[in-house]
Amino acid sequence: MTSEVARHLRGEHQDSGKFHILLKELQLVMLFQTHMPTKTTCLSSQISDDEQNQKKENIRSLTMSGHVGFESLPDQLVNRSIQQGFCFNILCVGETGIGKSTLIDTLFNTNFEDHGSSHFYPHVRLEAQTYELHESNVRLKLTIVNTVGFGDQINKEESYQPIVDYIDAQFEAYLQEELKIKRALSNYHDSRIHVCLYFISPTGHSLKTLDLLAMKSLDSKVNIIPVIAKADAISKAELQKFKIKLMSELVSNGVQIYQFPTDDETIAKINASMNGHLPFAVVGSMDEVKVGNKMVKARQYPWGVVQVENENHCDFVKLREMLICTNMEDLREQTHTRHYELYRRCKLEEMGFTDVGPENKPLSLQETYEAKRHEFYGERQRKEEEMKQMFVQRVKEKEAILKEAERELQAKFEHLKRVHQEERMKLEEKRRLLEEEIIAFSKKKATSEIYQNQPYMASGSNLKKEKDRKKISNAQVLDGGSRRTRESMRAGSLSYRAQSLPQR
Amino acid sequence: MFCFPAMGHRHCCALGPMDPMRRSPSPCPSRPSSPRTPPCEMLGYVGIEAVLDQLKIKAMKMGFEFNIMVVGQSGLGKSTMVNTLFKSKMWKSTVQGLGTPTPQTLKLQSVTHVIEEKGVKLKLTVTDTPGFGDQINNDKCWDPILGYISEQYERYLQEEILITRQRHIPDTRVHCCIYFVPPTGHCLRPLDIEFLQRLCRTVNVVPVIARADSLTIEERETFRRRIQHNLRTHCIEVYPQKCFDEDINDRILNSKIRDRIPFAVVGADREHLVNGRCVLGRKTKWGIIEVENLAHCEFPLLRDLLIRSHLQDLKDITHNVHYENYRVCRLNESHLLPRGPGWVNLAQTPAGPLATPQPSKVHQQAQEDSEDGDEY
Numbered sequence: 057m058t059s060e061v062a063r064h065l066r067g068e069h070q071d072s073g074k075f076h077i078l079l080k081e082l083q084l085v086m087l088f089q090t091h092m093p094t095k096t097t098c099l100s101s102q103i104s105d106d107e108q109n110q111k112k113e114n115i116r117s118l119t120m121s122g123h124v125g126f127e128s129l130p131d132q133l134v135n136r137s138i139q140q141g142f143c144f145n146i147l148c149v150g151e152t153g154i155g156k157s158t159l160i161d162t163l164f165n166t167n168f169e170d171h172g173s174s175h176f177y178p179h180v181r182l183e184a185q186t187y188e189l190h191e192s193n194v195r196l197k198l199t200i201v202n203t204v205g206f207g208d209q210i211n212k213e214e215s216y217q218p219i220v221d222y223i224d225a226q227f228e229a230y231l232q233e234e235l236k237i238k239r240a241l242s243n244y245h246d247s248r249i250h251v252c253l254y255f256i257s258p259t260g261h262s263l264k265t266l267d268l269l270a271m272k273s274l275d276s277k278v279n280i281i282p283v284i285a286k287a288d289a290i291s292k293a294e295l296q297k298f299k300i301k302l303m304s305e306l307v308s309n310g311v312q313i314y315q316f317p318t319d320d321e322t323i324a325k326i327n328a329s330m331n332g333h334l335p336f337a338v339v340g341s342m343d344e345v346k347v348g349n350k351m352v353k354a355r356q357y358p359w360g361v362v363q364v365e366n367e368n369h370c371d372f373v374k375l376r377e378m379l380i381c382t383n384m385e386d387l388r389e390q391t392h393t394r395h396y397e398l399y400r401r402c403k404l405e406e407m408g409f410t411d412v413g414p415e416n417k418p419l420s421l422q423e424t425y426e427a428k429r430h431e432f433y434g435e436r437q438r439k440e441e442e443m444k445q446m447f448v449q450r451v452k453e454k455e456a457i458l459k460e461a462e463r464e465l466q467a468k469f470e471h472l473k474r475v476h477q478e479e480r481m482k483l484e485e486k487r488r489l490l491e492e493e494i495i496a497f498s499k500k501k502a503t504s505e506i507y508q509n510q511p512y513m514a515s516g517s518n519l520k521k522e523k524d525r526k527k528i529s530n531a532q533v534l535d536g537g538s539r540r541t542r543e544s545m546r547a548g549s550l551s552y553r554a555q556s557l558p559q560r
Numbered sequence: 561m562f563c564f565p566a567m568g569h570r571h572c573c574a575l576g577p578m579d580p581m582r583r584s585p586s587p588c589p590s591r592p593s594s595p596r597t598p599p600c601e602m603l604g605y606v607g608i609e610a611v612l613d614q615l616k617i618k619a620m621k622m623g624f625e626f627n628i629m630v631v632g633q634s635g636l637g638k639s640t641m642v643n644t645l646f647k648s649k650m651w652k653s654t655v656q657g658l659g660t661p662t663p664q665t666l667k668l669q670s671v672t673h674v675i676e677e678k679g680v681k682l683k684l685t686v687t688d689t690p691g692f693g694d695q696i697n698n699d700k701c702w703d704p705i706l707g708y709i710s711e712q713y714e715r716y717l718q719e720e721i722l723i724t725r726q727r728h729i730p731d732t733r734v735h736c737c738i739y740f741v742p743p744t745g746h747c748l749r750p751l752d753i754e755f756l757q758r759l760c761r762t763v764n765v766v767p768v769i770a771r772a773d774s775l776t777i778e779e780r781e782t783f784r785r786r787i788q789h790n791l792r793t794h795c796i797e798v799y800p801q802k803c804f805d806e807d808i809n810d811r812i813l814n815s816k817i818r819d820r821i822p823f824a825v826v827g828a829d830r831e832h833l834v835n836g837r838c839v840l841g842r843k844t845k846w847g848i849i850e851v852e853n854l855a856h857c858e859f860p861l862l863r864d865l866l867i868r869s870h871l872q873d874l875k876d877i878t879h880n881v882h883y884e885n886y887r888v889c890r891l892n893e894s895h896l897l898p899r900g901p902g903w904v905n906l907a908q909t910p911a912g913p914l915a916t917p918q919p920s921k922v923h924q925q926a927q928e929d930s931e932d933g934d935e936y
Contacts, residue, residue, distance in 0.1 A: 116673050117673065117674045118674070118675050123677070125677075126675075126682050127678040129872065132870075132872035133616075134612050136873070139806070167603075188600065189602060189606075190602075191606060191607075194609045194611065237887075237888050237892060239884070377607075380607050384610075386618075401723050
């Protein structure tokens, strides 16, 4: 019967993960059904509080009389996650040159493309790069965020604020997506930082102030795992003292670093022991050196070879084990359920949303939202009105000023016009006078000519002479009209001047 | 070791009565750009696949939840079927005595159990609908059911939009609704069609032919074809919906299942001895009908679909599609409704026309939504 089912459901295709699991399950079913149906009990004694919860919720626990088959549920869940792919975001905080990129390369056994950064950036910048890694059937979208220029500035006051802002921005983006009406959370590329590797420089003394301040501001927003970078610069004895000093400083300053979870029995022991080794002293290297007859990743010095994957030399293997193999899922869960929820709560409370209204009645987000919206619209309406009023007023003022200017101009124009008129009239007057003078003068000239000619006419003997003279004078008149005129004018002027001369 | 070009999209395409889902995440200037991801080859084993084990451990610790609803007229063997599915006495099969009056309204009954198998804890909630389709006038008999489903969505929504949320929101949403079609042998009745049309928009529906031992194998096939034809004619998309098939494997698997839907099932909770084996079955004068025998009935197919292979998928579709659709409608509705006292309180949420979007209204809302966009 079951083989029929298997054949039916398997069909022709043999190479899908789902089918393999199904097949496995069906084989188990066959195994079970050959025996007598065993009673599978539920409710083991250790889950006593579950029992209480169940009693509260009126849930009975049931005994099944046969094999149902839902123990494939975790496998179904895993299959779905494989299909969706995983997402992991690491933030590396540390000074320039402390070995962040090298450590990440070593952790994931790849050469991510990177370029060495300069020490001369004016501000701290965060650079994110996403890579897709693939191992057996697991697809991991890994995002590495690097702090560029951390600790390089002379004035380090603004060093860690960009980091906090970046983390908040990722939370904000997720919150925005979650609050949308039409959202696509299943497709969303989760960019929230899941773990922050804080690189401490191996001075051997204590934490730097910058480190302390930075970690203090980050500990409520992200899971911090402090690591001692370039650990091959410290000797073993110094390292122990250094670690103790660091941990005591962190504890005394109230910095909450990430503690590996110890509530699940399978990993509790190893996690507890690892918690005691924090902070991990790591060495990163992608160069291979021949040790014995194997090529291992190591750093070669004249006095020896520091092997990266040797537990006696450094804690790199522990870090990789904790970060990737054992607790990746827990880091993601902590980010989502603790840090993100905290951010969300603070943000929403800041915006004025509460769960409980004024009379302790449960208030919903929508009601508050509606109220706020109403308020916001009212506010906007008011502001619009205000702006309109202001606009109208300004227009009026401007108009008045312009009118004033116009009037002034008009007045000036009038004034100038008047002045011009006056001058013109004066000139007219002068001209008239001049013309009168000219007329008078020409009259005078004419009369003086007549008077000049008369004495010559009285002596008749001189008639011929007079005729000749007349002729000459005429000729003279004709020829030298101007001389004549000049003469006559002179005469005229003489006669004019000597008006009092009696005329014969 | 190779790398895949991009992440698969889950349940993001939709046709027909389902509302289309938006794909693109919101742009944010300081976020790392997701589309361009250079593939990287690892030079050695790192241990990333250990995350799968971590997932499993976490899942086993948390336990699973599954909510199922059985709908059908009385006497079709719903309670027996549930008992057979989970091999335990979930319900006592109710027999309406002649003296007891038939209830006027449909009252849903829910029962929750925790069952465990090999370390996997499953909190199972079964909702029964006694009295469905039993009255003379069955008009709007689906309203209580749709109201119940919407109420579960509403409950989840209210929990989700709280400021201080619980770590794990209790999931009471109906993941799957098994609809029992009476074995007339002809075709779907008007009541069935009406109900299925409405229900398919809000929940995953798996129709089954109940009491299939009254039909011969040939009659079953003809009945099945007719039902499939009816479903196609009326554009009813039952689970597994064609539009949510992701890749070729899914499509092949699901089309095989779609070919056999509705399953002809027989339920039994008594054991009998057959050939020295103890099997669940119904004993009749002409033989023993073995429930788990594929030659006799298709119960194993139903069980495998619901529990062994598609349980997670049912939950995913409920969460990603049906719940999101409900949420969109609800959040859009809140703009139109007047602000009255307690209109968001759970106890006073009307189970009537407001909470259950009528088919035409859903369409209208969908159009409005595409215009409004993210007005929030």
